[in-house]
Amino acid sequence: MNKLVLIDGNSIAYRAFFALPLLNNEKGVYTNAVLGFTTMLLKVIEEEKPTHMLVAFDAGKTTFRHETYGEYKSGRQKTPGELSEQLPLLRELLDAFNISRVEIENYEADDIIGTLAKEAEEKGWEVKVYSGDKDLLQLVSSNVTVALTRKGITNVDTYDLALIDETYGIRPEQIIDMKGLMGDNSDNIPGVPGVGEKTALKLLKQFGSVEAVLESIDQVSGKKMKEKLEENREQALMSKELATIFREAPVDVDLETLSFGEYDTDKVVELFKELEFKSLLTKFSGEDEDEVEASFDELNFEIVTEVKEEHLRKPAAMVVEVLDENYHEADILGMSIVNETGRYFIATDVALSSQVFLDWARDPKAEKYIFDAKRAIVALGWKGVALEGVVFDLLIASYVLDPSVSTHEIASIAKRKGSKQQVHEDEAVYGKGAKRHVPNEEELSDHLVRKANVLYSLRADLEQELRDNKQYELFFDLEMPLSIVLAKMESTGVTVDVEILKQMGEELDERLTKFQEEIHTLAGEDFNINSPKQLGKVLFETLELPIIKKTKTGYSTSADVLEKLKDEHEIISLILHYRQLGKLKSTYIDGLLKVVHNDTNKIHTMFNQAITQTGRLSSTEPNLQNIPIRLEEGRKIRRAFVPTEQDSVILAADYSQIELRVLAHIANDEKLITAFNEDMDIHTKTAMDVFHVSEEEVTSLMRRSAKAVNFGIVYGISDYGLSQNLQITRKEAAEFIERYFESYPRVKQYMDTIVEEAREKGYVTTMLERRRYLPEITSRNFNQRSFAERTAMNTPIQGTAADIIKKAMVDINERLEEEQLKTKMLLQVHDELIFEVPEDEIEKVKTLVPEVMEHAIKLAVPLKVDLDYGPTWYDAK
Incomplete structure (x- = not known):
């Protein structure tokens, strides 16, 4: 009997990456995901003895499901570059083993696996699927089993019909109904708010499916549950659709061509040697070296x-x-x-x-x-x-x-x-x-x-x-004392006026209601604005707006679609604003209220010192660095952040254009250095140089374009990226960048030099010797290599800017202690420091803080600090 093994490539690679510590060979190529994947693959081959095999990969981030729901999988963290680099190596490995692999644009690996499993099952084949994703349990049948990775990579739980019944008490095909009701955070499938796995299973055992539950809402126990189901009817159906594996994907593969048997052992051994898989080489040579965890020697204590x-x-x-x-x-x-x-x-x-x-x-x-x-x-x-x-x-x-x-x-x-x-x-x-x-x-x-x-x-x-590594001073003089400063800031916390937040929440609710009424009036009917299906029907059928993109269930109403329709009808701007305010209310107002300490009325955020590769700090529980300030409604959230003591103020000190100043220094560009030393407006100066006009002739559009390219250059912006920012053609953007480099040739020279240096050393450094390793700089994959080159250009700039504000924090803390001031450092938000200052110390601190920040490090250009204060954080800007 034929036995087909189907492997979810992305899922297993992801599990392998996080199951093993980050490893790399002598060339600096990361290998841990490939090692874990290979270990599992060899175990599968040995235990399953498949006659046919295939590994399915996701082709890209966007699939047909995004047409149904633009936010699908949007909550997922970006795939680490260290993992992305290994995917081409995985494909090379599979080729060495003569194992077929498939990826199809607009479809996920799940759809490929579902389609092939169905086809093989119809032929009477035995099918076994390997994945880390529970969604695939919906494929289980009398001929199909699904092995889910449990701990690490090689330990799996194999689900057949009996185990699914024992675990969930439902049939495999009802897994999609379960996901429709409870949602799935990992894929950002919303489900019905308030419905977890236990409730979902209870409803399914009573009614059988999402549709049956919705048709029988009157029979559901609990008033609140009925309301939740009624309010989220369309969302539940959409969630079920998102969770459903599409088993008619255009997989142009003949099952017979997936046969697995002979492969070139020398080719595999050569690859193992290149990747430095010594333990696998030993196994491959036939020696017995089972993966058994060594028992630890007894430790006396x-x-x-x-x-x-x-x-x-x-x-x-x-x-x-x-x-x-x-x-x-x-x-x-x-x-x-x-x-x-x-x-x-x-x-x-x-x-x-x-x-x-x-x-x-x-x-x-x-x-x-x-x-x-x-x-x-x-x-x-x-x-x-x-x-x-x-x-x-x-x-x-x-x-x-x-x-x-x-x-x-x-x-x-x-x-x-x-x-x-x-x-x-x-x-x-x-x-x-x-x-x-x-x-x-x-x-x-x-x-x-x-x-x-x-x-x-x-x-x-x-x-x-x-x-x-010449990093002793970075560690002992900067990072070590900084950890003490951050501990003090976390323990101190920042006081929040809960009543202001609640009032803002009520005001946003009122505005959302008003927007809803206006939208309903313009639409000529009441409907659920949060339902893509209902909204699509209103926009493209009732109002007959131009159809930008269709989905399998109707029309796309994603943000990019709505942006293109802004000039078609006034309802679009209202809908976009409605969505922004809704997110502001749920994520920030409600989110902040949940984390205010009951006893202190403070938020004690946690600063992450050991996460980013650039050296920047991040903030969690909650993330106070991410409060949106482009919207005035978002900026007003800062009004709730107030001093603890009545006779104190909130003071904010912000580095002005620190990354551009660092660029001027590192590139040693005379024009940039002169502009900053003469305290010119750098964007106006860039516009003058690039457009060859006098200061008086610089228009607001010219300055905006110059600003975009100034900040874009720091991040290695491409002509495509600049064209999107400025809404111009790629040709115009390319000419703009070329003129910029003609005006500032030392900047271009720096970028070429730093990329070459990264290739030679395998890393780049900041001015204070912080390193960022870039093994992908020599990758055969163009996208990975290009990303590494942009990172090489940016890291010394962004990383030095991060080091500067960290040093300023350490120096300011030292000065505050030396002078026995009661002023407290509360927050760090990117290039900004927030303090609580007693009124009788304001004059002293107004001088002390900028003085320390501006002398944190010596550059060829002056560091400049903007400072303001007021009764709230909002007023301090």
């Missing part, structure tokens, strides 16, 4: 019941374990300490009740090596414990040395750095998702001590590596 000074000899490696992602006020699971005298686990209650421990924790002379000092300082701070004396942070050291890796967990760092100390990954100890738990004390203490043991053993090696 003491569980401390009474803290004594001998337990806290300095210097000491210390792990403060907080499991929650949001570590503010979170439970501390325990602490471990490793020093020259021994290894110790200290339960939280034992530590916090010990004066010996508290005195040691707050002693700045007691040197401590920490993993994620900011997290430890904040978590202990909420318990009333001041942690000082941190001289080394393993997380930050790892980030500075390897900014492109996907995880800086202690176990991953240990593997990357070749540590001989044994430690489990956190997921292996705590589980993940619904299975996340705190283990018993025996397992917990062993895990935490092993972590501290790795930290203690790796410190000296990492410090030496930082010296070798």
